[in-house]
Amino acid sequence: MSSTKLAHAVAGYIAAANAQDINAVTACFTEDAVVLDEKQEWRGISAIRIWAENVSKKYRPTLEVRDVTHAGGKTVIAGRVSGDFRNSPVQLRYAFDLDGEKIRRLEIA
DSSP, X not given: OXXXXXXXXXXXXHHHHHTTOHHHHHHTEEEEEEEEXXXXXXXXXXXXXXHHHHHHHHHOOEEEXXXXXXXXXXXXXXXXXXXXXXXXXXXXXXEEEEETTEEEEXXXX
């Protein structure tokens, strides 16, 4: 992993998601945040809670950070995701846009 430190919100999101802690996951986002995952958009904290609950129940994913870069105002993480899904583990890219100490936008591809 790169030696680049992660912002508090990003590190908190990863720890919470890996622990399947939905309350802690949603606490990392702004009220009007957007998540793009699996070709769907989840807008607002209520929708993000539903997304996080569904992902946790369906896949039980854990993210191992492999690399961190900062480009265009985004924190981009390349990671290895393991869980209850076919072809586990897979390599995914997480692009975070922050608004102060919270995540404003997360794109997972």
